Amino acid sequence: MKDLQGKVVVVTGAADGIGRALAEAFAAGGARLVLADVDGPRVEVVGRELADSGTDVIAVRTDVSDREQVLCLRDAALDRFGAVDVLCNNAGVMGPVGDPLWELPVAEWRRVMEVNLWGVLHGIQAFVPAMLAAGHPGHVLNTASMQGVTSGTLIPEYTVSKHAVVALSESLRAQLAARQAPVGVSVLCPGAVSTGLPAKEERRLAAFGRQEPWALAPGSGSQDRNWGTTLTPAQVARAAVAAVRDGRFYVFTHPGSTDRVRARTGPLLEAADQAADQTGYETADRISRPASAGRSSRG
Numbered sequence: 001m002k003d004l005q006g007k008v009v010v011v012t013g014a015a016d017g018i019g020r021a022l023a024e025a026f027a028a029g030g031a032r033l034v035l036a037d038v039d040g041p042r043v044e045v046v047g048r049e050l051a052d053s054g055t056d057v058i059a060v061r062t063d064v065s066d067r068e069q070v071l072c073l074r075d076a077a078l079d080r081f082g083a084v085d086v087l088c089n090n091a092g093v094m095g096p097v098g099d100p101l102w103e104l105p106v107a108e109w110r111r112v113m114e115v116n117l118w119g120v121l122h123g124i125q126a127f128v129p130a131m132l133a134a135g136h137p138g139h140v141l142n143t144a145s146m147q148g149v150t151s152g153t154l155i156p157e158y159t160v161s162k163h164a165v166v167a168l169s170e171s172l173r174a175q176l177a178a179r180q181a182p183v184g185v186s187v188l189c190p191g192a193v194s195t196g197l198p199a200k201e202e203r204r205l206a207a208f209g210r211q212e213p214w215a216l217a218p219g220s221g222s223q224d225r226n227w228g229t230t231l232t233p234a235q236v237a238r239a240a241v242a243a244v245r246d247g248r249f250y251v252f253t254h255p256g257s258t259d260r261v262r263a264r265t266g267p268l269l270e271a272a273d274q275a276a277d278q279t280g281y282e283t284a285d286r287i288s289r290p291a292s293a294g295r296s297s298r299g
Protein backbone atom coordinates (compact mmCIF):
# COMPACT_ATOMS: atom_id res chain seq x y z
CA MET A 1 0.00 0.00 0.00
CA LYS A 2 2.54 2.55 -1.17
CA ASP A 3 0.14 5.46 -1.58
CA LEU A 4 -2.00 6.39 1.42
CA GLN A 5 -3.62 9.40 -0.22
CA GLY A 6 -7.41 9.11 0.17
CA LYS A 7 -7.19 5.64 1.73
CA VAL A 8 -9.63 4.89 4.57
CA VAL A 9 -7.82 3.85 7.74
CA VAL A 10 -9.50 2.54 10.91
CA VAL A 11 -7.52 2.91 14.14
CA THR A 12 -8.69 1.42 17.45
CA GLY A 13 -7.34 2.83 20.70
CA ALA A 14 -6.98 6.13 18.81
CA ALA A 15 -7.67 8.46 21.74
CA ASP A 16 -4.16 8.20 23.14
CA GLY A 17 -0.60 6.90 22.83
CA ILE A 18 0.41 4.79 19.85
CA GLY A 19 -3.12 4.79 18.36
CA ARG A 20 -3.28 8.55 18.31
CA ALA A 21 0.20 8.70 16.78
CA LEU A 22 -0.83 6.16 14.13
CA ALA A 23 -3.84 8.33 13.29
CA GLU A 24 -1.59 11.40 12.94
CA ALA A 25 0.94 9.52 10.81
CA PHE A 26 -1.73 8.15 8.45
CA ALA A 27 -3.32 11.62 8.27
CA ALA A 28 0.06 13.08 7.31
CA GLY A 29 0.10 10.60 4.41
CA GLY A 30 -3.27 11.92 3.19
CA ALA A 31 -5.50 9.13 4.56
CA ARG A 32 -9.11 9.51 5.68
CA LEU A 33 -9.68 8.23 9.20
CA VAL A 34 -12.09 6.27 11.35
CA LEU A 35 -11.02 6.67 14.97
CA ALA A 36 -12.32 4.29 17.65
CA ASP A 37 -11.78 4.21 21.39
CA VAL A 38 -13.63 3.18 24.53
CA ASP A 39 -12.90 6.71 25.79
CA GLY A 40 -15.56 8.51 23.76
CA PRO A 41 -14.93 12.15 24.77
CA ARG A 42 -11.19 11.81 24.28
CA VAL A 43 -11.42 10.21 20.84
CA GLU A 44 -13.86 12.98 19.83
CA VAL A 45 -11.21 15.55 20.76
CA VAL A 46 -8.55 13.76 18.69
CA GLY A 47 -11.00 13.61 15.78
CA ARG A 48 -11.76 17.34 16.03
CA GLU A 49 -8.06 18.23 16.15
CA LEU A 50 -7.33 16.16 13.04
CA ALA A 51 -10.39 17.60 11.27
CA ASP A 52 -9.16 21.13 12.10
CA SER A 53 -5.91 20.34 10.33
CA GLY A 54 -7.78 19.20 7.21
CA THR A 55 -8.29 15.44 7.66
CA ASP A 56 -11.58 13.80 6.68
CA VAL A 57 -12.30 11.89 9.91
CA ILE A 58 -15.01 10.36 12.08
CA ALA A 59 -14.67 9.30 15.72
CA VAL A 60 -16.77 6.45 17.07
CA ARG A 61 -16.90 5.41 20.71
CA THR A 62 -16.17 1.67 20.58
CA ASP A 63 -15.31 -0.98 23.14
CA VAL A 64 -13.34 -3.49 21.06
CA SER A 65 -14.01 -6.29 23.53
CA ASP A 66 -17.67 -6.14 22.47
CA ARG A 67 -18.23 -7.76 19.05
CA GLU A 68 -21.49 -5.89 18.43
CA GLN A 69 -19.78 -2.54 18.96
CA VAL A 70 -17.02 -3.46 16.51
CA LEU A 71 -19.63 -4.45 13.92
CA CYS A 72 -21.28 -1.04 14.47
CA LEU A 73 -17.88 0.60 13.97
CA ARG A 74 -17.52 -1.19 10.64
CA ASP A 75 -20.99 -0.08 9.58
CA ALA A 76 -20.21 3.52 10.57
CA ALA A 77 -16.98 3.39 8.52
CA LEU A 78 -18.71 1.94 5.46
CA ASP A 79 -21.65 4.38 5.74
CA ARG A 80 -19.30 7.34 5.80
CA PHE A 81 -16.57 6.28 3.40
CA GLY A 82 -17.92 3.29 1.44
CA ALA A 83 -14.80 1.17 2.00
CA VAL A 84 -11.98 0.44 4.44
CA ASP A 85 -8.43 0.05 3.16
CA VAL A 86 -6.37 -0.29 6.36
CA LEU A 87 -7.44 -1.69 9.73
CA CYS A 88 -5.23 -0.98 12.75
CA ASN A 89 -6.19 -3.21 15.68
CA ASN A 90 -4.27 -1.26 18.28
CA ALA A 91 -6.42 -0.83 21.42
CA GLY A 92 -4.91 -2.52 24.45
CA VAL A 93 -4.70 -2.65 28.23
CA MET A 94 -1.85 -3.74 30.43
CA GLY A 95 -2.84 -5.63 33.60
CA PRO A 96 -0.97 -5.89 36.92
CA VAL A 97 2.77 -6.61 36.81
CA GLY A 98 2.85 -8.47 40.11
CA ASP A 99 3.07 -12.19 40.59
CA PRO A 100 2.35 -15.02 41.17
CA LEU A 101 0.20 -15.68 38.13
CA TRP A 102 -1.55 -18.52 39.89
CA GLU A 103 -3.10 -15.99 42.23
CA LEU A 104 -4.07 -13.49 39.55
CA PRO A 105 -7.88 -13.55 39.56
CA VAL A 106 -9.59 -14.98 36.51
CA ALA A 107 -11.36 -11.64 36.06
CA GLU A 108 -7.95 -9.96 35.57
CA TRP A 109 -6.88 -12.56 32.99
CA ARG A 110 -10.22 -12.21 31.24
CA ARG A 111 -10.12 -8.40 31.12
CA VAL A 112 -6.73 -8.38 29.39
CA MET A 113 -7.59 -11.19 26.97
CA GLU A 114 -10.94 -9.63 26.07
CA VAL A 115 -9.36 -6.36 24.96
CA ASN A 116 -5.94 -7.45 23.70
CA LEU A 117 -6.91 -10.72 21.96
CA TRP A 118 -10.68 -10.70 21.41
CA GLY A 119 -10.56 -7.02 20.43
CA VAL A 120 -8.16 -7.88 17.59
CA LEU A 121 -10.22 -10.90 16.55
CA HIS A 122 -13.42 -8.84 16.54
CA GLY A 123 -11.70 -6.30 14.30
CA ILE A 124 -10.55 -8.99 11.88
CA GLN A 125 -13.94 -10.69 11.75
CA ALA A 126 -15.80 -7.41 11.24
CA PHE A 127 -13.55 -5.78 8.64
CA VAL A 128 -11.66 -8.46 6.68
CA PRO A 129 -14.78 -9.82 4.90
CA ALA A 130 -15.64 -6.28 3.79
CA MET A 131 -12.07 -5.72 2.59
CA LEU A 132 -12.11 -9.00 0.64
CA ALA A 133 -15.52 -8.24 -0.87
CA ALA A 134 -14.22 -4.85 -2.06
CA GLY A 135 -11.47 -6.72 -3.91
CA HIS A 136 -8.91 -3.91 -3.81
CA PRO A 137 -5.61 -3.87 -1.90
CA GLY A 138 -5.96 -3.64 1.87
CA HIS A 139 -3.88 -4.09 4.98
CA VAL A 140 -4.34 -5.19 8.59
CA LEU A 141 -1.90 -3.87 11.21
CA ASN A 142 -2.16 -5.58 14.60
CA THR A 143 -0.39 -4.03 17.58
CA ALA A 144 1.25 -6.80 19.59
CA SER A 145 4.42 -6.03 21.59
CA MET A 146 7.95 -7.25 22.15
CA GLN A 147 6.15 -9.20 24.91
CA GLY A 148 4.49 -11.11 22.06
CA VAL A 149 7.78 -12.74 21.12
CA THR A 150 9.50 -12.93 24.51
CA SER A 151 8.36 -13.91 27.97
CA GLY A 152 9.43 -13.73 31.58
CA THR A 153 8.21 -13.10 35.08
CA LEU A 154 6.38 -9.83 34.39
CA ILE A 155 2.75 -9.33 33.32
CA PRO A 156 2.07 -12.90 32.15
CA GLU A 157 -1.54 -12.10 31.28
CA TYR A 158 -0.35 -9.32 28.95
CA THR A 159 2.44 -11.49 27.53
CA VAL A 160 0.05 -14.36 26.81
CA SER A 161 -2.39 -12.00 25.08
CA LYS A 162 0.37 -10.54 22.90
CA HIS A 163 1.77 -13.97 21.95
CA ALA A 164 -1.77 -14.77 20.85
CA VAL A 165 -1.89 -11.61 18.73
CA VAL A 166 1.38 -12.58 17.00
CA ALA A 167 0.09 -16.12 16.31
CA LEU A 168 -3.27 -14.76 15.14
CA SER A 169 -1.48 -12.37 12.77
CA GLU A 170 0.70 -15.19 11.41
CA SER A 171 -2.38 -17.35 10.74
CA LEU A 172 -4.24 -14.44 9.15
CA ARG A 173 -1.33 -13.71 6.85
CA ALA A 174 -1.00 -17.37 5.85
CA GLN A 175 -4.73 -17.77 5.13
CA LEU A 176 -4.92 -14.56 3.10
CA ALA A 177 -1.80 -15.52 1.15
CA ALA A 178 -3.18 -19.01 0.46
CA ARG A 179 -6.19 -17.31 -1.18
CA GLN A 180 -3.95 -14.84 -3.03
CA ALA A 181 -6.05 -12.12 -1.40
CA PRO A 182 -4.81 -8.56 -1.93
CA VAL A 183 -4.86 -7.90 1.82
CA GLY A 184 -1.52 -7.68 3.62
CA VAL A 185 -0.82 -8.11 7.33
CA SER A 186 1.71 -6.56 9.72
CA VAL A 187 2.26 -7.21 13.40
CA LEU A 188 3.79 -4.40 15.42
CA CYS A 189 6.15 -5.52 18.21
CA PRO A 190 7.48 -2.46 20.05
CA GLY A 191 9.42 -2.44 23.30
CA ALA A 192 8.73 0.32 25.83
CA VAL A 193 6.87 3.37 24.50
CA SER A 194 6.24 6.60 26.44
CA THR A 195 2.44 6.40 26.72
CA GLY A 196 -0.09 6.50 29.54
CA LEU A 197 -0.60 2.71 29.44
CA PRO A 198 1.18 1.90 32.76
CA ALA A 199 -0.26 4.97 34.52
CA LYS A 200 -3.80 3.93 33.56
CA GLU A 201 -3.15 0.52 35.09
CA GLU A 202 -1.73 2.13 38.21
CA ARG A 203 -4.87 4.28 38.61
CA ARG A 204 -7.15 1.31 38.04
CA LEU A 205 -5.39 -0.82 40.67
CA ALA A 206 -5.23 2.09 43.13
CA ALA A 207 -8.99 2.40 42.85
CA PHE A 208 -9.29 -1.25 43.96
CA GLY A 209 -7.09 -0.50 46.97
CA ARG A 210 -5.83 -4.06 46.80
CA GLN A 211 -2.85 -5.25 48.80
CA GLU A 212 -2.37 -8.66 47.19
CA PRO A 213 1.12 -9.30 45.73
CA TRP A 214 -0.29 -9.84 42.23
CA ALA A 215 -1.96 -6.40 42.28
CA LEU A 216 1.28 -4.48 41.78
CA ALA A 217 1.00 -1.79 39.15
CA PRO A 218 3.76 -1.00 36.65
CA GLY A 219 6.06 1.68 37.99
CA SER A 220 5.19 0.97 41.61
CA GLY A 221 7.03 -0.86 44.37
CA SER A 222 10.58 -2.08 44.56
CA GLN A 223 10.54 -4.41 41.58
CA ASP A 224 13.74 -4.52 39.64
CA ARG A 225 12.48 -3.95 36.14
CA ASN A 226 14.24 -2.95 33.01
CA TRP A 227 11.98 -2.04 30.14
CA GLY A 228 15.00 -1.05 27.96
CA THR A 229 15.05 1.90 25.55
CA THR A 230 11.86 3.92 25.51
CA LEU A 231 10.63 5.38 22.21
CA THR A 232 7.92 7.96 21.59
CA PRO A 233 4.56 6.97 20.10
CA ALA A 234 5.41 9.04 17.02
CA GLN A 235 8.62 7.05 16.41
CA VAL A 236 6.74 3.76 16.68
CA ALA A 237 3.89 4.99 14.47
CA ARG A 238 6.38 6.09 11.79
CA ALA A 239 7.90 2.60 11.71
CA ALA A 240 4.45 1.00 11.59
CA VAL A 241 3.19 3.15 8.73
CA ALA A 242 6.42 2.51 6.79
CA ALA A 243 5.82 -1.25 7.23
CA VAL A 244 2.25 -0.93 5.94
CA ARG A 245 3.53 0.99 2.90
CA ASP A 246 6.25 -1.62 2.26
CA GLY A 247 4.10 -4.66 3.08
CA ARG A 248 6.45 -5.92 5.82
CA PHE A 249 5.02 -8.43 8.30
CA TYR A 250 7.01 -8.36 11.56
CA VAL A 251 7.63 -4.78 12.69
CA PHE A 252 10.30 -4.39 15.35
CA THR A 253 11.01 -0.85 16.40
CA HIS A 254 13.49 -0.88 19.27
CA PRO A 255 17.27 -1.23 19.48
CA GLY A 256 18.08 -4.54 21.15
CA SER A 257 15.15 -6.34 19.52
CA THR A 258 17.49 -8.88 17.91
CA ASP A 259 18.98 -9.89 21.25
CA ARG A 260 15.56 -10.23 22.83
CA VAL A 261 14.24 -12.38 19.98
CA ARG A 262 17.42 -14.52 20.11
CA ALA A 263 17.02 -14.96 23.86
CA ARG A 264 13.62 -16.48 23.17
CA THR A 265 14.37 -18.50 20.04
CA GLY A 266 17.86 -19.70 21.07
CA PRO A 267 16.65 -22.21 23.68
CA LEU A 268 13.83 -23.31 21.35
CA LEU A 269 16.28 -24.09 18.55
CA GLU A 270 18.65 -25.81 20.94
CA ALA A 271 15.87 -28.03 22.27
CA ALA A 272 14.65 -28.74 18.75
CA ASP A 273 18.19 -29.73 17.68
CA GLN A 274 18.38 -32.14 20.59
CA ALA A 275 15.16 -33.85 19.49
CA ALA A 276 17.02 -36.02 16.98
CA ASP A 277 19.29 -37.50 19.67
CA GLN A 278 16.57 -37.96 22.21
CA THR A 279 14.05 -39.63 19.93
CA GLY A 280 16.33 -41.53 17.56
CA TYR A 281 15.23 -39.45 14.55
CA GLU A 282 18.61 -38.64 13.09
CA THR A 283 17.91 -36.32 10.21
CA ALA A 284 15.02 -34.45 8.75
CA ASP A 285 14.60 -36.92 5.89
CA ARG A 286 14.12 -39.70 8.40
CA ILE A 287 11.47 -37.80 10.26
CA SER A 288 8.85 -40.44 9.57
CA ARG A 289 11.26 -43.33 9.97
CA PRO A 290 12.73 -44.06 13.42
CA ALA A 291 16.34 -45.32 13.57
CA SER A 292 14.95 -48.73 14.45
CA ALA A 293 12.77 -48.83 11.30
CA GLY A 294 13.11 -52.14 9.50
CA ARG A 295 13.92 -53.97 12.71
CA SER A 296 11.12 -55.43 14.66
CA SER A 297 11.19 -54.15 18.19
CA ARG A 298 9.67 -57.43 19.26
CA GLY A 299 12.44 -59.49 17.67
Ligand SMILES: NC(=O)c1ccc[n+]([C@@H]2O[C@H](COP(=O)([O-])OP(=O)(O)OC[C@H]3O[C@@H](n4cnc5c(N)ncnc54)[C@H](O)[C@@H]3O)[C@@H](O)[C@H]2O)c1
Nearest residue numbers: 013015016017018037038063064091092145192193195197
Ligand atom coordinates in the same frame (compact mmCIF):
# COMPACT_ATOMS: atom_id res chain seq x y z
N1 LIG B 1 3.27 1.61 25.78
C1 LIG B 1 4.06 0.57 25.55
O1 LIG B 1 5.17 0.48 26.12
C2 LIG B 1 3.65 -0.50 24.58
C3 LIG B 1 4.61 -1.38 24.11
C4 LIG B 1 4.26 -2.38 23.23
C5 LIG B 1 2.95 -2.49 22.80
N2 LIG B 1 2.02 -1.61 23.26
C6 LIG B 1 0.65 -1.78 22.77
O2 LIG B 1 0.28 -0.64 22.05
C7 LIG B 1 -1.14 -0.51 22.05
C8 LIG B 1 -1.49 0.92 22.44
O3 LIG B 1 -1.05 1.14 23.76
P1 LIG B 1 -0.49 2.54 24.27
O4 LIG B 1 0.80 2.29 24.91
O5 LIG B 1 -0.61 3.55 23.21
O6 LIG B 1 -1.52 2.81 25.47
P2 LIG B 1 -2.53 4.01 25.71
O7 LIG B 1 -3.20 3.69 27.00
O8 LIG B 1 -1.87 5.32 25.56
O9 LIG B 1 -3.57 3.83 24.53
C9 LIG B 1 -4.45 2.74 24.48
C10 LIG B 1 -5.81 3.23 24.04
O10 LIG B 1 -6.67 2.08 23.93
C11 LIG B 1 -7.91 2.45 24.49
N3 LIG B 1 -8.64 1.26 24.94
C12 LIG B 1 -8.43 0.51 26.05
N4 LIG B 1 -9.35 -0.46 26.13
C13 LIG B 1 -10.14 -0.33 25.05
C14 LIG B 1 -11.28 -1.03 24.58
N5 LIG B 1 -11.79 -2.06 25.27
N6 LIG B 1 -11.84 -0.63 23.42
C15 LIG B 1 -11.34 0.42 22.73
N7 LIG B 1 -10.31 1.14 23.14
C16 LIG B 1 -9.71 0.76 24.29
C17 LIG B 1 -7.59 3.38 25.64
O11 LIG B 1 -8.71 4.17 26.02
C18 LIG B 1 -6.44 4.19 25.05
O12 LIG B 1 -6.91 5.35 24.40
C19 LIG B 1 -1.65 -1.55 23.03
O13 LIG B 1 -2.11 -2.68 22.32
C20 LIG B 1 -0.42 -1.90 23.84
O14 LIG B 1 -0.50 -3.19 24.38
C21 LIG B 1 2.34 -0.61 24.12
